[in-house]
Amino acid sequence: MAERPYIVGNWKMNGTRAMLSEARAIDRAAQRYMKVEVAVAPPYTLIHAVHKEAEQIGIGAQDCHSGAEGAHTGDINASMVADAGAKFVILGHSERRQDHAETDELINAKIESALEAGLRVILCCGESLETRDAGEAESFVLGQLRAALPIFQDPADRLTIAYEPIWAIGTGRTATVEDIAAMHRAIRALLDETFGEDVSAKVRILYGGSVKPDNAREILAVPEVGGALVGGASLSAENFLGIVVGASEAEEV
Numbered sequence: 085m086a087e088r089p090y091i092v093g094n095w096k097m098n099g100t101r102a103m104l105s106e107a108r109a110i111d112r113a114a115q116r117y118m119k120v121e122v123a124v125a126p127p128y129t130l131i132h133a134v135h136k137e138a139e140q141i142g143i144g145a146q147d148c149h150s151g152a153e154g155a156h157t158g159d160i161n162a163s164m165v166a167d168a169g170a171k172f173v174i175l176g177h178s179e180r181r182q183d184h185a186e187t188d189e190l191i192n193a194k195i196e197s198a199l200e201a202g203l204r205v206i207l208c209c210g211e212s213l214e215t216r217d218a219g220e221a222e223s224f225v226l227g228q229l230r231a232a233l234p235i236f237q238d239p240a241d242r243l244t245i246a247y248e249p250i251w252a253i254g255t256g257r258t259a260t261v262e263d264i265a266a267m268h269r270a271i272r273a274l275l276d277e278t279f280g281e282d283v284s285a286k287v288r289i290l291y292g293g294s295v296k297p298d299n300a301r302e303i304l305a306v307p308e309v310g311g312a313l314v315g316g317a318s319l320s321a322e323n324f325l326g327i328v329v330g331a332s333e334a335e336e337v
C-alpha cells in the first residue's frame with residue numbers, strides 16, 4: 085500500500101463537549117501510531133473545540149452545504165467548516181442520501197464547493213441489501229462514483245473513497261473479506277481508468293460498516309483496503325484506538 089492506512093471516525097449525530105476528553109485521548113494515543121493516519125469527523129458543534137485539542141489527528145466535517153454564505157437558515161457551508169478547523173468533509177454518506185434525499189447532483193455541488201474551500205473529500209458509496217441480493221452491487225457502486233469522479237482535478241491530493249455497504253452500517257454485520265476485496269478491486273479499476281494508474285494509486289479506498297476492534301485487523305489486512313471509516317466504535321477512545329492498533333498490526337503483516 086502506497087499510503088499510510090487512514091482510520092477515520094465518523095461521530096454522526098453524537099457528542100457534546102463531554103466527548104472532548106475522548107478526542108484528547110485519541111489524539112495523544114495516535115502519536116504512538118505514526119504509521120497510521122488518524123482523523124475524526126465530529127458534529128459541526130464540536131469541530132472547532134476538537135481542532136483546538138488535536139495535535140496529531142485530522143479533523144473533518146460530516147457534511148457541508150453546497151452554496152456560498154447567504155440566507156440558508158440552519159445550514160453550514162464548506163468555508164465555514166474549513167474556518168472552524170476542518171481539513172476534510174465526508175460527502176455522499178448513505179445516511180445523507182436517505183435521510184435528506186441527497187442526489188448525485190447535489191453531492192457534486194457539495195464536492196465542488198468543498199474543493200473550492202480547500203477541503204479534502206471522503207466520498208462515500210455503497211449498496212443496499214436489495215441491490216446486493218439482485219446481483220447489482222458493483223454496477224450500483226460504480227455508478228455512484230462515475231457520477232462524481234470527473235469533478236476531481238487533483239484526486240491524488242483531495243480524494244478518498246469510502247465503500248460502505250448500507251446493510252453493514254450500524255448492524256454488526258460486516259461484508260466478508262472476499263466481498264470487500266472484490267468491491268475495492270472494482271473501484272480501483274474505475275479509478276485507474278478515470279485518472280490513470282499513477283494518480284489512482286494515491287487515492288485510498290476505505291471500508292466502512294461495523295468495523296470494530298475485533299474485526300479491524302482482518303479487514304485492514306486485505307491488500308485492497310486503505311483504511312476504515314468507523315461509526316459507532318469511534319465514539320469511545322478505547323474502541324477507536326483498538327481499530328488504530330489493528331491497522332498498525334495489519335501494516336506489519
Ligand SMILES: O=C(CO)COP(=O)(O)O
Nearest residue numbers: 094253254293294315316
Ligand atoms: O456509517 C459508518 C461510518 O460512516 C459506519 O458506521 P458503523 O461503524 O456504526 O457501522
